[in-house]
Amino acid sequence: MSAPDYGRAFTLWRDAAPLWQAYTRHEFVEALRRGDLPRANFLHYLRQDYVFLTHFARAWALAAAKSDTLAEMQAASATVQALVHHEMPLHVQICAAEGIDAQALEATTEAPANLAYTRYVLEAGYSGDFLDLMAALAPCVMGYGEIGARLKGAGGPYSDWIETYAGAEYQALCHDVGSLIDGALAHRLGPDWASLPRFGQLGQRFATATRLEVGFWQMGLEGV
Numbered sequence: 001m002s003a004p005d006y007g008r009a010f011t012l013w014r015d016a017a018p019l020w021q022a023y024t025r026h027e028f029v030e031a032l033r034r035g036d037l038p039r040a041n042f043l044h045y046l047r048q049d050y051v052f053l054t055h056f057a058r059a060w061a062l063a064a065a066k067s068d069t070l071a072e073m074q075a076a077s078a079t080v081q082a083l084v085h086h087e088m089p090l091h092v093q094i095c096a097a098e099g100i101d102a103q104a105l106e107a108t109t110e111a112p113a114n115l116a117y118t119r120y121v122l123e124a125g126y127s128g129d130f131l132d133l134m135a136a137l138a139p140c141v142m143g144y145g146e147i148g149a150r151l152k153g154a155g156g157p158y159s160d161w162i163e164t165y166a167g168a169e170y171q172a173l174c175h176d177v178g179s180l181i182d183g184a185l186a187h188r189l190g191p192d193w194a195s196l197p198r199f200g201q202l203g204q205r206f207a208t209a210t211r212l213e214v215g216f217w218q219m220g221l222e223g224v
């Protein structure tokens with residue numbers, strides 16, 4: 001099965017990122033697909049992911065602040081809304097069902113891999129512009145989209161998690177973010193954006209964020 005098409009910039013960045021396969025086909029992902037990932041590892045990952053989402057909601061809010069157009073502001077604020085009102089409460093709910101209450105979840109000590117990734121993305125936004133932020137955020141959004149599309153229908157104990165990212169709603173979000181990025185590049189850099197040095201520099205950011213996603217999965221496998 002070929003990967004979904006989430007846009008031109010994403011495809012160029014992905015095909016140039018050395019660790020893209022290491023991220024989207026990581027052993028943690030394969031264990032989710034087979035259903036033999038130990039529950040303790042999944043919960044450890046989910047607790048860290050809750051902290052991660054807090055920072056990603058901040059990063060998307062920063063993207064709203066760094067937007068140039070109404071369409072950019074709408075897309076960024078819609079993502080903040082989805083994160084804060086859907087994805088984060090879902091983590092709270094799953095953890096509560098496993099005996100980790102909201103207070104314990106909020107008190108989670110952040111793992112170094114989590115610190116590295118989230119602060120890298122926030123720093124891209126603080127010291128860079130909207131494009132820097134998008135390049136740093138794209139691996140997270142689209143990587144989970146590719147993983148969901150590939151694992152769709154796998155069944156097993158992690159099927160809820162898989163089908164969240166395989167579902168039409170999440171796949172539509174990946175396409176929307178892909179269009180947002182292509183539009184933002186054309187708006188700021190002009191129609192020849194793909195051939196400019198700046199586009200290559202943004203690709204480096206994308207590759208670094210991809211490397212940090214590999215570290216996040218690795219943390220999920222090891223640090224229980």
Ligand SMILES: Cc1ncc(C[n+]2csc(CCO)c2C)c(N)n1
Nearest residue numbers: 049056079082083087140141144216
């Ligand atoms: C380590 C890690 N990477 C990516 C995602 C997926 N994700 C995080 S924020 C966001 C944007 C809109 O919901 C998406 C899809 C995750 N949960 N954890």
